[in-house]
Amino acid sequence: MSPRLEDLPLRDDLRGMSPYGAPQARVPVALNVNENTHPVPKEVADDILDAVALALRDVNRYPDREFTQLREAFAEYLGHGLTREQLWAANGSNEVLQQVLQAFAGPGRTVFGFAPTYSMYPLLARGIGSRWVAGERGVDFTLDADSAAAQVAEAHPDVVLLCSPNNPTGTPMPIDVIERVYESTDGIVVVDEAYWEFAPRDERSALTLLPGRERLVVSRTMSKAFAFAGARVGYLAADPTVADALRLVRLPYHLSALTQAAAVAALAHAPTMLATVDDIVAQRDRISATLEALGYKPFESWTNFVLFGGVEDPAATWQGLYERGVLVRDVGLPRTLRVSAGTEEETSAFLDALASIDSAS
Structure with a gap:
């Protein structure tokens, strides 16, 4: 049995x-x-296939552990003066977030988010032995800067997860909310911008807040806007010391050579994608x-x-x-x-x- x-x-x-x-x-x-x-458009798919075929020639060897070319491609795509040292990537943004929590949360520590929000947040937190604390949203799932900052300050979390815009509600998160939350805690503040490419073009991304904020992390994914859900590629931008912290918890060679090749090829066609x-x-x-x-x-x-x-x-x-x-x-x-x-x-x-x-x- x-x-x-x-x-x-x-x-x-x-x-x-x-x-x-x-x-x-x-x-x-x-x-x-x-x-x-x-x-995925045919011309992009063809280039991805060519890149993967080329990578297959050396698939008997371990991939670039630092995925240098991919980090450079992400830095170029995001702009904002970012360099490859500020970029990190993993197998989907879920793994990116998991690595952040492994480095900065863990047993005896607290992860905070405003419910309702992405249902993986509490699962990721509990999966590494952290306590999940859910704050409250206002009418129509909105967040007020004063209320958000006060709730975070009261909870004293080690990591705050802000979904911007929010899943599953679609709610925008004003930039002042992110600023006030960051000021209200000594912990890591992660702004999950998985859906940012669908936001109005004239709105400010949390990427604009990175300079001078070494505890701020902005997470993105290729799954949504890039139609790359099956490829599992997520990434983040932060101070280079955050990437140093993630090196302590990532698995060896965690991004395959084929994944790296496919993502770099797709990013080269960003306007088309x-x-x-x-x-x-x-x-x-x-x-x-x-x-x-x-x-x-x-x-x-x-x-x-x-x-x-x-x-x-x-x-x-x-x-x-x-x-x-x-x-x-x-x-x-x-x-x-x-x-x-x-x-x-x-x-x-x-x-x-x-x-x-x-x-x-």
């Missing part, structure tokens, strides 16, 4: 926990995990406008998804959409559902399916 999980000598603080997960199902329109549903962002933003805004017309309450979003309220029975609506070939996400917030902005055709399929549910009810 196979042993049960409860029969294994699992850490006590992991007992009863649930792993991160989202439904994976074969449906015509999957809009539940905030992917960029636009395919990012061309889909405007299309996605247009569909996001179309979703919000149509949802409002249908009587729902879409929350403000600077991301590639829309959280909408006014859903009387989220489980029934989710099921009705699924039966019509559309997969969305129930994130557990009362009377809400979340939908990713896909292509024009996918967006139309979602809106038509939702309208048909409404008309049938």
Whole structure:
């Protein structure tokens, strides 16, 4: 008889926990995990394949442990005067965040975030034996600088995780909130900008706050705007001493040669890869406008998804959409559902399916 999980000598603080997960199902329109549903353009894919093929010639050797070329490519992409010494990368932004917590949190330490927020934050914190403390947001999931700073100061966290814009709500985070939170703590402040490319172009990224703030970390990902979710590439910008700290906890050669080659090739085509962002933003805004017309309450979003309220029975609506070939996400917030902005055709399929549910009810 196979042993049960409860029969294994699992850490006590992991007992009863649930792993991160989202439904994976074969449906015509999957809009539940905030992917960029636009395919990688052929010319970019061809260059990536060529780069990976070249890297395969030396795959019998360990990769560049410092992923120097990739860090240089990230520095050039981000701008703001950043150098490769200020960049770090890993297998998805989740691993980047995990390494940050391994270096600066851990047993007996506290990780703080404002709920509701990215559901991986508490899992990452608890996974390394840290205490997770959830602060509170205001009306419509917004954050006020005074309130945010006061909550952080009271909690005395070792690491603060700020999702900007926020997942799963899409809520913008004003730059003054980040400034005040940083001033209110002696810990590491991580600004997770996984969705920043979908924010208005005239808004300030937390990257502009890096000079003179050695405890500030700005995390990004290639999964969303770069349509690179399957490649698993995340990165951060910070003071070079942060990268030195992460070297203490990273696994040897943690970024494969193939991953490095693929990411460098994709970054060389940044303008082409990012061309889909405007299309996605247009569909996001179309979703919000149509949802409002249908009587729902879409929350403000600077991301590639829309959280909408006014859903009387989220489980029934989710099921009705699924039966019509559309997969969305129930994130557990009362009377809400979340939908990713896909292509024009996918967006139309979602809106038509939702309208048909409404008309049938």
